[in-house]
Amino acid sequence: MIVKSRVESLELQILRMLNARMNLSPKDYSNYLYLEKGYEGEVTFDHWMEEVEKGYLVVNDLILEYGNTKFQIDSLFISKIIHLFEVKYFEGDYFIEGDRWYTNKGVEIKNPLHQMERAESLLRRMVRDLGFNINIESTLVFVNPNFYLYQAPRNLPIIFPNQIPRLQKNLQKQTAPIKNTHNNLAERLLSLHTLDSPYKRLPEYSYESLKKGIACSHCHTVNTIVTRKTLICTSCGKWENIHEAVLRSVRELQLLFPKEELTVNKVHEWCNSIKTKKPIRKTLLENFTLTGSGRATHYVSKGE
Ligand SMILES: [Zn+2]
Structure with a gap:
C-alpha cells in the first residue's frame, strides 16, 4: 500500500520550465538532466514494484532531518523490517576501484553506496529515537538496462537491472501482516517529512x-x-x-x-x-x- 506517492520535486519542475524559456548555463542544464533522469529511474522502479508494494507500507521521496542533517530517501518499504531503496538511473559503463567509482572515461563520481549508507545510519537513529525497534536493510537499485558496473565485488548491497525480478520475488516472500506499529512508524516518518525549498539553488531569472x-x-x-x-x-x-x-x-x-x-x-x-x-x-x-x-x-x- 502506498502511503506517500512520488511526485516530481519542485526543483525539477521549475528547472524544466526554465529550460523551455531561457538558456540554462551548462552547470544548471546538467543538474536539470540529472534530476530528470533520476525521476525517470524512480518511476521505472515504481513500475517494477507495483505488485510488491501491496504487501508493504510504501513511503516514497522522504526528506528527513536528523541532528541538523538533511537526508533524502527514494523509497521505504515497511513491514517486519524496513527496506530502504536508493534508486539510480545510471547509463553506460562504470567501474569500481576500492571505494571509488568511475565512469568508463575515468571520471570519478560520488560513491552512491556512501550516500545510501549515510541515509540508512541517520534513519536508524531517527527510528530508534522515535521508540521503534525495527531493522533496516538498504539496497542500491540500478534500473537502467544500459548500465554496467565493472569490477563490482560480489557482496555489495546492489541490485542490477537483470536481478530486479529476483528482488521482486524475495520481497514478496518476506511480506508479513502489517501491524499497528508499522502504521504508526509510517505516520511518524510522514509527519517529519520536510519540504525542500529549491529557490536558493535555482539559476537567476x-x-x-x-x-x-x-x-x-x-x-x-x-x-x-x-x-x-x-x-x-x-x-x-x-x-x-x-x-x-x-x-x-x-x-x-x-x-x-x-x-x-x-x-x-x-x-x-x-x-x-x-x-x-x-x-x-x-x-x-x-x-x-x-x-x-x-x-x-x-x-x-x-x-x-
Ligand atoms: Zn509537445
Whole structure:
C-alpha cells in the first residue's frame, strides 16, 4: 500500500520550465538532466514494484532531518523490517576501484553506496529515537538496462537491472501482516517529512527575461499554437484543451513567481498566444478566488 506517492520535486519542475524559456548555463542544464533522469529511474522502479508494494507500507521521496542533517530517501518499504531503496538511473559503463567509482572515461563520481549508507545510519537513529525497534536493510537499485558496473565485488548491497525480478520475488516472500506499529512508524516518518525549498539553488531569472507562451504538457517546449479551443504543439503534435493548458500555465507562473499577483492581464501576457482574454478569465474564475476591486483586482488560490 502506498502511503506517500512520488511526485516530481519542485526543483525539477521549475528547472524544466526554465529550460523551455531561457538558456540554462551548462552547470544548471546538467543538474536539470540529472534530476530528470533520476525521476525517470524512480518511476521505472515504481513500475517494477507495483505488485510488491501491496504487501508493504510504501513511503516514497522522504526528506528527513536528523541532528541538523538533511537526508533524502527514494523509497521505504515497511513491514517486519524496513527496506530502504536508493534508486539510480545510471547509463553506460562504470567501474569500481576500492571505494571509488568511475565512469568508463575515468571520471570519478560520488560513491552512491556512501550516500545510501549515510541515509540508512541517520534513519536508524531517527527510528530508534522515535521508540521503534525495527531493522533496516538498504539496497542500491540500478534500473537502467544500459548500465554496467565493472569490477563490482560480489557482496555489495546492489541490485542490477537483470536481478530486479529476483528482488521482486524475495520481497514478496518476506511480506508479513502489517501491524499497528508499522502504521504508526509510517505516520511518524510522514509527519517529519520536510519540504525542500529549491529557490536558493535555482539559476537567476526574471519575468521579463523568460520566453512567453504556453508550454506543451508532453514535451515541455513553448513551441505551441492556439486555436479557439485547443493548444497544439508544433514540436511533438500533442493537442490539449485550452482551459487545461491555461490552468497549467497559471500554476507555472505561480511556481516561478510565487510573490507576483495573479491577474487576467498577467496571465494573458504570459500565455502570449491567446487572442482574447475570455478563456483566461473563465479559467481563473473557475479555479481561483477573485479578490480586491478596481485596478487591484487579482486572483488567489482557493482557501487563501
Ligand atoms: Zn509537445
